[in-house]
Amino acid sequence: MEYKVEAHRIMSISLGKIYNSRVQRGGIKLHKNLLVSLVLRSARQVYLSDYYSGACLNAAQSEREWDITDTEREKFPPSTTECDRVESSEEPQKNERPEKEREYRENDDEVKSDQADCTSTLQQEQNQNSSQDSVAKVSSETLQETINEPKESPSDSALAELDSTPEANGESHQPPKTHVCSNRKRSAEESESGDSPQKKTKVASSNAKEGEEAEEMDTSNVSNLITIFGSSFSGLLSKDGAKPESEAEDSGQICCDQMLKNLNPWSTAIVAF
Amino acid sequence: SEHACAGFYQNKKTFFSFFFILVCDPADVISTVEFNQTGEFLATGDKGGRVVIFQREPQSHRHFIGEYNVYSTFQSHEPEFDYLKSLEIEERINKIRWLPLHNPAHFLLATNDKTIKLWKVSERDKRAEGYNLRDEEGRLKDLSTVTTLQVPVLRPMDLLVEASPRRVFANAHAYHINSISVNSDCETYLSADDLRINLWNLNITDRSFNIVDLKPENMEDLSEVITVAEFHPHHCHLLAFSSSTGTTRLCDMRASALCDQHAKLFEEAADPSHRSFFSEIVSSVSDVKFSHSGRYLLTRDYLTVKVWDLNMENKPVETYQVHDYLRTKLCSLYESDCIFDKFECAWNGTDSVIMTGAYNNYFRMFDRASLRDVTLEASREVCKRRAVLQPRRVCVGKKQKETDVSVDSLDFRKKILHTAWHPKENIIAIAASNNLYIFQDRLTPNGHHNTPEIQSAPPKWQTQPNPPTY
Numbered sequence: 001m002e003y004k005v006e007a008h009r010i011m012s013i014s015l016g017k018i019y020n021s022r023v024q025r026g027g028i029k030l031h032k033n034l035l036v037s038l039v040l041r042s043a044r045q046v047y048l049s050d051y052y053s054g055a056c057l058n059a060a061q062s063e064r065e066w067d068i069t070d071t072e073r074e075k076f077p078p079s080t081t082e083c084d085r086v087e088s089s090e091e092p093q094k095n096e097r098p099e100k101e102r103e104y105r106e107n108d109d110e111v112k113s114d115q116a117d118c119t120s121t122l123q124q125e126q127n128q129n130s131s132q133d134s135v136a137k138v139s140s141e142t143l144q145e146t147i148n149e150p151k152e153s154p155s156d157s158a159l160a161e162l163d164s165t166p167e168a169n170g171e172s173h174q175p176p177k178t179h180v181c182s183n184r185k186r187s188a189e190e191s192e193s194g195d196s197p198q199k200k201t202k203v204a205s206s207n208a209k210e211g212e213e214a215e216e217m218d219t220s221n222v223s224n225l226i227t228i229f230g231s232s233f234s235g236l237l238s239k240d241g242a243k244p245e246s247e248a249e250d251s252g253q254i255c256c257d258q259m260l261k262n263l264n265p266w267s268t269a270i271v272a273f
Numbered sequence: 274s275e276h277a278c279a280g281f282y283q284n285k286k287t288f289f290s291f292f293f294i295l296v297c298d299p300a301d302v303i304s305t306v307e308f309n310q311t312g313e314f315l316a317t318g319d320k321g322g323r324v325v326i327f328q329r330e331p332q333s334h335r336h337f338i339g340e341y342n343v344y345s346t347f348q349s350h351e352p353e354f355d356y357l358k359s360l361e362i363e364e365r366i367n368k369i370r371w372l373p374l375h376n377p378a379h380f381l382l383a384t385n386d387k388t389i390k391l392w393k394v395s396e397r398d399k400r401a402e403g404y405n406l407r408d409e410e411g412r413l414k415d416l417s418t419v420t421t422l423q424v425p426v427l428r429p430m431d432l433l434v435e436a437s438p439r440r441v442f443a444n445a446h447a448y449h450i451n452s453i454s455v456n457s458d459c460e461t462y463l464s465a466d467d468l469r470i471n472l473w474n475l476n477i478t479d480r481s482f483n484i485v486d487l488k489p490e491n492m493e494d495l496s497e498v499i500t501v502a503e504f505h506p507h508h509c510h511l512l513a514f515s516s517s518t519g520t521t522r523l524c525d526m527r528a529s530a531l532c533d534q535h536a537k538l539f540e541e542a543a544d545p546s547h548r549s550f551f552s553e554i555v556s557s558v559s560d561v562k563f564s565h566s567g568r569y570l571l572t573r574d575y576l577t578v579k580v581w582d583l584n585m586e587n588k589p590v591e592t593y594q595v596h597d598y599l600r601t602k603l604c605s606l607y608e609s610d611c612i613f614d615k616f617e618c619a620w621n622g623t624d625s626v627i628m629t630g631a632y633n634n635y636f637r638m639f640d641r642a643s644l645r646d647v648t649l650e651a652s653r654e655v656c657k658r659r660a661v662l663q664p665r666r667v668c669v670g671k672k673q674k675e676t677d678v679s680v681d682s683l684d685f686r687k688k689i690l691h692t693a694w695h696p697k698e699n700i701i702a703i704a705a706s707n708n709l710y711i712f713q714d715r716l717t718p719n720g721h722h723n724t725p726e727i728q729s730a731p732p733k734w735q736t737q738p739n740p741p742t743y
Contacts, residue, residue, distance in 0.1 A: 030498055031500065046550070
């Protein structure tokens with residue numbers, strides 16, 4: 001649907017802005033990056049949702065508060081969901097992921113030696129880290145959620161899985177057409193109100209700091225994002241270090257697409273940056 | 274003794290009487306404009322860290338208005354590098370605020386992203402001559418030649434305007450400073466960054482008190498930043514600060530040391546029909562100004578300017594659309610980063626007219642009593658000497674008049690972010706990129722737009738006859 005294309009475009013633009021902000025003079029502008037991350041989140045909500053309506057967006061707004069009620073939590077225990085998702089992911093994706101992670105870890109060492117702030121912790125009060133934290137965290141959150149869906153298999157058989165994991169009713173990049181049609185069918189069947197709360201919980205729980213699975217993947221996510229937002233983007237593209245700024249736009253774009261496709265979806269807070 | 278004194282030797286008798294600006298030098302983009310409390314001086318700060326002060330000449334019979342001419346120029350801030358964080362600190366002057374002191378010298382606060390400086394600007398028109406130990410060039414005399422003692426005498430000299438940094442308030446802000454505001458007690462002032470507001474004593478540079486702290490324990494939970502903060506003009510215990518979420522808070526410093534709990538929260542419910550991806554961005558408040566009376570607050574967000582009564586928190590008493598035709602263009606404005614532009618707003622001296630900038634070098638004025646508004650343009654092509662500004666109109670769709678400008682032909686690179694209104698008279702200063710325009714209302718130069726009877730026609734704004742160079 002058009003709005004999904006638009007939402008995806010806005011997400012790419014937003015990611016590009018976040019990337020570019022790192023090479024801007026004067027350091028990261030917290031205000032601008034916060035606003036960009038809010039747009040990114042809104043676009044993601046629309047991108048994932050079946051419904052392009054004001055009500056839906058409003059629901060997404062309140063979702064941002066991650067307000068989980070106990071009853072909903074009972075219905076959808078986070079750990080089991082996560083397990084389901086991991087197990088249900090397709091073969092090719094599984095193969096892709098470890099490769100990427102390996103790549104990231106290699107680059108991680110490079111990046112860590114380059115930048116002192118990569119090794120800082122949550123508790124550190126250094127503002128550069130803080131502002132990077134906020135940028136990274138907010139954008140990583142949305143990134144994780146963004147790439148949740150693209151990672152899901154587009155095949156029809158996955159639809160059955162999607163029914164049980166409602167948050168993954170988004171689509172992937174590969175065969176958008178078939179998937180969109182499938183979504184439409186689903187949306188006709190399911191009620192609006194029933195869907196959103198489930199999604200709400202799912203997304204919220206995916207961000208909850210619980211579940212061993214999430215913790216295991218934290219380090220790889222952290223290193224992924226360090227690589228992505230770090231000055232050396234070599235994990236994602238072969239970058240000519242001599243001309244970072246001229247390539248900033250292209251890099252931003254390529255980086256966005258790659259990130260959207262390949263990032264490990266699970267992450268909680270970005271601790272170190 | 275003065276040290277590190279930056280001076281600009283200028284003969285005040287020679288005026289720069291041609292309309293300036295030739296090349297747009299990025300370092301010279303004006304980043305702040307501020308009249309002092311009497312309106313005699315106008316200070317501008319630019320992206321290159323320079324401060325230029327203009328002084329108004331006394332009115333002569335030849336011109337019905339006094340002209341503003343360059344009084345002093347000095348380099349306030351230099352680019353710095355924070356080695357610990359590998360961060361470059363821009364020298365751009367974010368804000369200038371004059372101190373309301375009644376000394377022969379003038380004092381102003383100028384701030385960049387990290388450091389606030391108090392500058393003293395003073396005149397020297399006499400020089401001591403006839404020293405015993407040094408000659409006129411300052412060289413030490415050969416003491417064997419000194420046979421008599423003399424008392425140095427003061428002799429007149431050509432006026433010298435000196436600017437010297439009297440205080441440097443540094444290392445108190447982890448985030449980028451966006452505002453400074455001098456308290457009505459004239460002893461303290463506040464500085465605000467994205468997450469914190471600090472209270473300073475003007476005489477103490479090594480300590481400041483944190484009075485507002487929005488930093489969450491976990492930066493992941495960050496949901497809003499401070500955009501502007503200002504002290505109440507009369508009540509030294511009240512301050513207002515606005516946020517990126519579109520709210521403005523009034524805080525009472527008497528309530529507690531840390532004013533995280535607001536005394537009042539000014540917020541209008543968002544219009545659900547206007548929801549879009551960019552709703553948050555356009556609701557972010559880019560400027561807050563107390564009225565001179567202290568009764569009202571003026572807030573500017575991307576598309577509107579609102580007047581709030583301090584006694585009513587749930588909605589503004591007046592809302593003015595600055596450029597509502599942009600509402601359908603938010604996506605492309607987001608792409609071009611224009612949506613992040615921070616427009617300022619201003620009250621006139623009697624709080625009857627408000628002014629704010631827009632794109633295409635347009636600026637807007639709203640008369641609160643008559644509800645009339647006007648769009649005017651500040652550009653070299655239009656502003657000839659003594660020319661009366663003609664109102665502009667932006668049209669969405671077909672042009673109704675020849676002079677109409679269509680939305681699609683607006684130049685979004687030409688933005689008027691910084692405007693200032695003389696505290697007493699109808700003189701305004703408009704910064705457009707690296708150009709400074711000064712206009713005066715021809716019909717009522719010293720009067721007020723108080724009641725509709727006085728104004729039978731919209732104000733006729735006129736460029737001053739001898740515009741200053743920058």
